[in-house]
Each structure stands twice: as structure tokens, then as C-alpha cells.
Amino acid sequence: MCGIVGLYLKNRDLEPSLGKLFAPMLLAMTDRGPDSAGFAIYGDEVGDNQIKVTLQHPDAAFDWNTVAAGLGSKLGSEPDWLQNANAAVFKLTCDEPTARAAFAALAPGAVIMSVGRSIEILKGVGLPEDIVERFGLAKMQGSHIIGHTRMATESAVSMAGSHPFSTGMDLCLVHNGSLSNHNWLRTRLKHQGVSFETDNDSEVAAGFLTWRLREGDSLEQALHAGLRELDGFYTFAVGTRNGFAVIRDPIACKPAVLAETDDYVAIASEYQALVTLPGIEDAKVWEPEPARVYLWERQDRLGVAA
Amino acid sequence: MKTVDLNTSTVRELNQALHDQAKQCDEREWLVTHPAGTHALACGLDQNISVDIEGHAGYYCAGMNQKATVTVHGNAGQGLAENMMSGVVRVTGDASQSAGATGHGGLLVVEGNASARCGISMKGIDIVVKGSVGHMSAFMGQAGRLVVCGDAGDALGDSLYEVRIYVKGEVASLGADCIEKEMREEHIAELSELLQKAAIDEDPKTFRRYGSARQLYHFKVDNASAY
Numbered sequence: 001m002c003g004i005v006g007l008y009l010k011n012r013d014l015e016p017s018l019g020k021l022f023a024p025m026l027l028a029m030t031d032r033g034p035d036s037a038g039f040a041i042y043g044d045e046v047g048d049n050q051i052k053v054t055l056q057h058p059d060a061a062f063d064w065n066t067v068a069a070g071l072g073s074k075l076g077s078e079p080d081w082l083q084n085a086n087a088a089v090f091k092l093t094c095d096e097p098t099a100r101a102a103f104a105a106l107a108p109g110a111v112i113m114s115v116g117r118s119i120e121i122l123k124g125v126g127l128p129e130d131i132v133e134r135f136g137l138a139k140m141q142g143s144h145i146i147g148h149t150r151m152a153t154e155s156a157v158s159m160a161g162s163h164p165f166s167t168g169m170d171l172c173l174v175h176n177g178s179l180s181n182h183n184w185l186r187t188r189l190k191h192q193g194v195s196f197e198t199d200n201d202s203e204v205a206a207g208f209l210t211w212r213l214r215e216g217d218s219l220e221q222a223l224h225a226g227l228r229e230l231d232g233f234y235t236f237a238v239g240t241r242n243g244f245a246v247i248r249d250p251i252a253c254k255p256a257v258l259a260e261t262d263d264y265v266a267i268a269s270e271y272q273a274l275v276t277l278p279g280i281e282d283a284k285v286w287e288p289e290p291a292r293v294y295l296w297e298r299q300d301r302l303g304v305a306a
Numbered sequence: 307m308k309t310v311d312l313n314t315s316t317v318r319e320l321n322q323a324l325h326d327q328a329k330q331c332d333e334r335e336w337l338v339t340h341p342a343g344t345h346a347l348a349c350g351l352d353q354n355i356s357v358d359i360e361g362h363a364g365y366y367c368a369g370m371n372q373k374a375t376v377t378v379h380g381n382a383g384q385g386l387a388e389n390m391m392s393g394v395v396r397v398t399g400d401a402s403q404s405a406g407a408t409g410h411g412g413l414l415v416v417e418g419n420a421s422a423r424c425g426i427s428m429k430g431i432d433i434v435v436k437g438s439v440g441h442m443s444a445f446m447g448q449a450g451r452l453v454v455c456g457d458a459g460d461a462l463g464d465s466l467y468e469v470r471i472y473v474k475g476e477v478a479s480l481g482a483d484c485i486e487k488e489m490r491e492e493h494i495a496e497l498s499e500l501l502q503k504a505a506i507d508e509d510p511k512t513f514r515r516y517g518s519a520r521q522l523y524h525f526k527v528d529n530a531s532a533y
Contacts, residue, residue: 251422252403252421252422252440252441255383255384255402255403270343270364270365270383271343271362271364271381271383272342272343272344272364274343275342275343281361285362285381285399286400287400287402287403287421289421289440290422290440290441
């Protein structure tokens with residue numbers, strides 16, 4: 001079944017309370033997805049010449065200090081970094097391939113969740129409540145956030161099968177539904193140089209958007225291409241560094257509700273997940289139409305400065 | 307009037323109290339507050355009572371309704387008034403997909419829009435939508451009437467049996483075996499009555515009628531040699 005939720009702030013004054021507004025939305029979708037949960041939060045953006053890498057290690061006692069020290073000697077100076085439960089976020093002044101090579105050498109057991117200037121993906125197996133607690137979601141700040149609660153169908157209940165999926169800089173996707181042409185598309189995308197970490201169908205959708213954006217599509221063009229090429233049932237919520245999008249397949253079996261006020265745009269699989277948002281009583285609430293791209297983007301720099 | 311506040315009562319308690327009215331009716335008017343999009347509100351009613359839900363309802367609201375009048379003051383999630391037998395269900399906002407699905411009787415009024423598959427497999431229910439309906443509406447409709455004051459999405463009335471469909475606005479496309487039919491006096495009279503019952507002010511003369519071409523649903527003698 002799965003639940004998806006997303007919150008995109010239009011009013012920057014709300015950015016310090018993004019996590020607090022979002023946590024109850026994710027918890028409300030527990031019935032739809034008790035197997036695993038996760039979220040991609042955007043904010044605390046790094047500068048033009050920097051990247052932010054979020055990793056997780058299966059061992060909660062893993063020593064990230066050693067990794068930071070190792071990065072220091074590899075890159076010249078010890079980077080800004082922080083640990084959050086079994087995850088760590090590093091802000092590095094280097095390019096993505098250099099960072100990936102460094103982490104492969106220094107923390108071979110760790111998995112890179114996301115790379116970008118703004119995105120941080122945190123996810124894991126367990127009830128949404130456990131994930132919210134583990135990573136301290138309620139205290140987080142940022143500009144927009146997309147989350148998922150999973151009831152597994154197409155692949156195993158594992159960290160690797162947890163959403164959100166990211167296959168490119170600052171891009172993430174959460175999915176309610178199932179894709180029927182993911183094997184063929186994965187093969188095709190691999191030929192285009194897109195790499196995949198799992199056999200999950202939803203990761204293919206993220207990979208498809210990454211490929212289209214890399215080929216020069218705007219997010220809107222990439223989503224229209226997705227509507228043409230992705231076969232199956234889906235409601236997607238997509239995040240980019242400065243954007244937030246929702247699409248449903250043309251058959252529209254999978255539910256979605258959008259709400260918009262002057263302060264925010266929110267999506268959820270069910271209206272129940274929106275009831276804790278401020279001003280929801282007077283919000284414009286509607287069901288997104290099938291095969292239509294809903295997109296919000298902003299141009300200014302994102303997130304509350306660190 | 308009796309008020310049930312879903313901040314303090316469970317949906318199960320609400321529905322049980324409403325079901326009890328079928329055995330012994332001691333309250334005709336019910337008000338439900340703080341529904342917060344919860345599912346299966348006011349389902350399985352079987353008594354001439356009225357229930358007003360103050361806010362948005364979740365899935366399967368007022369399902370299997372008999373005799374009761376249920377009004378949602380807000381939007382309703384998917385499967386609104388599913389398998390309704392009699393009575394009236396009204397939603398002042400939008401209804402999600404499959405509103406009025408498989409309904410055998412009664413009247414469903416959607417004052418906003420209804421999304422995909424509105425009236426799928428309807429079996430005698432009347433549905434009046436003030437706004438528009440999504441794709442595949444009245445799919446395999448067997449009996450009853452569907453009135454759409456706005457537009458209809460793709461494949462309207464696909465594989466239709468004997469539902470009569472009236473649409474005022476544009477029809478994106480007709481489904482298999484659904485055709486436009488002549489609007490005769492008896493149809494204008496029927497539509498007038500439906501609009502009046504739904505309390506919707508529209509001129510019945512501005513609607514078009516659609517129905518089954520009756521090419522799909524009976525056995526074709528040409529196929530007899532296959533047996």
C-alpha cells in the first residue's frame with residue numbers, strides 16, 4: 001500500500017519548524033506503511049563549491065570520527081560534519097566522484113543515501129515512529145521535505161528497499177504504487193550511465209528523472225517524459241534542490257490529496273495526514289488529476305543558514 | 307440533536323450508536339464533529355435518520371446506506387456511498403474516486419467534483435454531480451441515472467448497460483458501446499425531477515443524453531458457431 005507525504009514551505013518563517021510540522025504527517029501514515037520509513041529534508045544548504053553527503057552505517061557504534069580525520073588528510077582539511085544516530089552528514093569541498101572514492105576507502109561498510117547541496121535522506125526499517133525518534137525529525141529545519149511509509153510489495157523489507165530514493169544530486173522520489181516496466185527501464189538507464197543500488201522499482205523512477213534532468217530537461221519536462229515512459233501504478237512526490245512536484249499515473253488508482261495555503265503546499269496519500277497542519281481548515285484541498293504535473297519551484301537560496 | 311465529537315469518541319462508537327437506531331430509534335438528528343478525514347464514517351445505516359458530518363471524511367463514508375440522509379460538509383475520500391441501497395448522501399465539496407460505486411438505490415449528490423470511476427457498476431442509484439467527473443465514470447453501469455453538470459473525463463459509460471447519463475458540459479471521450487442519444491420529452495422530465503431532488507439549479511434543456519448502444523452486453527448469434 002505505502003503512504004507518501006510531503007511539505008513544501010512557501011513562508012520562510014516556518015522553516016525552523018519544518019520537522020515539527022512534518023513528523024505528525026509521517027506518523028499518520030503508519031497504517032499504510034509499517035515496514036520502513038524515511039524522509040528527504042532540504043535545507044542547510046552548502047555553498048557553490050561544496051557538496052553535502054549523507055551516509056548510513058549498519059553498525060550504530062561505527063566511528064565516524066576516524067572517517068572525518070581520514071577525509072581531513074585526503075582533502076587537506078577536516079570537513080564540517082555531524083552524526084545523527086547511525087547516519088552522518090559531511091560537508092565537503094570537492095566533487096562527487098572524489099567524495100565517493102574517499103568514502104569507499106574510508107568507510108567501506110557505509111552506504112551513501114544522498115549527495116547534493118541541500119538534500120539529506122534519512123531512512124530505515126521499522127515503524128515510522130521509530131524513524132522519527134531515531135533521527136530527531138521534530139527538531140529539524142529546512143525548506144521542504146518528502147517522506148514515505150512503506151508496505152513492501154516489489155522487493156524485500158530492508159534498508160535498501162526503504163524510500164526515499166535518490167539517484168542524482170539533490171533529487172529524490174517517493175512512490176506509492178508499483179511499476180511494471182522497471183527491469184527493462186533499468187537496463188536502458190544503465191546503458192545511459194545511471195547507476196542503481198537496489199532492484200527496487202521506485203529507484204528506477206528516480207533514475208529515470210535523473211537521466212532526463214542530466215540530458216537537459218527541466219523538472220517539468222522530465223516529469224512529462226516520466227508520464228510517457230513509466231508504466232504502472234504510481235503517485236510520486238519528487239524533490240529537487242529548489243522544487244517539489246507531484247504526479248499520478250493516467251489510471252490514477254493510487255490516492256493523493258493536495259493542500260495549499262499562503263504558507264505551504266502539502267501532499268499526502270490520505271487527508272488524515274494533513275489535519276495537524278496549521279490553517280488546514282481554510283486550505284484549498286483537492287485531489288490531483290491523473291497524468292497532470294503539479295510543480296512548485298523557488299529561485300532563491302534554500303534553507304536556514306547553518 | 308445528538309452530537310458525536312470524534313476527538314473524544316471512536317469511529318466504532320459512532321457507527322455502533324448509529325446502527326442501534328435501526329433497532330430502536332431514539333434520535334433522528336445526528337451531528338458528527340472533528341471527522342479529520344477518518345475512514346468508514348456513518349457506514350451501514352438502516353434507519354430514517356439524518357447525519358451531518360462537519361468536515362472532510364475519509365474513505366468509504368456512508369457505505370451501504372439504507373434510508374438515512376448523510377451530509378458531508380467538506381470533501382469525501384474514495385468509495386463515498388459505495389453500495390448505497392436507499393436514502394440520500396450529499397457532499398458539499400469534492401468526492402474522490404468510485405463515488406456511488408455499485409449503488410442499488412437512493413440519491414448521491416456531489417456539490418463539487420467527483421474524480422475517476424464515479425458510479426462504477428451502478429445498479430439503480432441516482433448520482434447528481436454539480437461539478438465534473440473523472441475518467442471511466444459509470445463504467446459497466448447497469449441501472450440508475452448519472453447527471454453531470456460540468457464535464458466528463460475519458461471513457462464515459464464504458465461497457466454500459468442501462469444507466470442513463472446526462473452531461474451538460476464537455477465529454478472528453480465516450481467509452482466502448484456508449485453513444486449519444488436523443489433527448490426526448492420524457493428525458494427532460496426525468497432530468498428535471500433529478501435536479502430538483504438534488505436541489506441543483508440547472509436548465510435540463512442544456513444537457514445531452516448518453517446511453518448504451520446495446521452492442522456489447524448480449525450474446526451475438528453470429529458467435530453461435532463457436533460452440
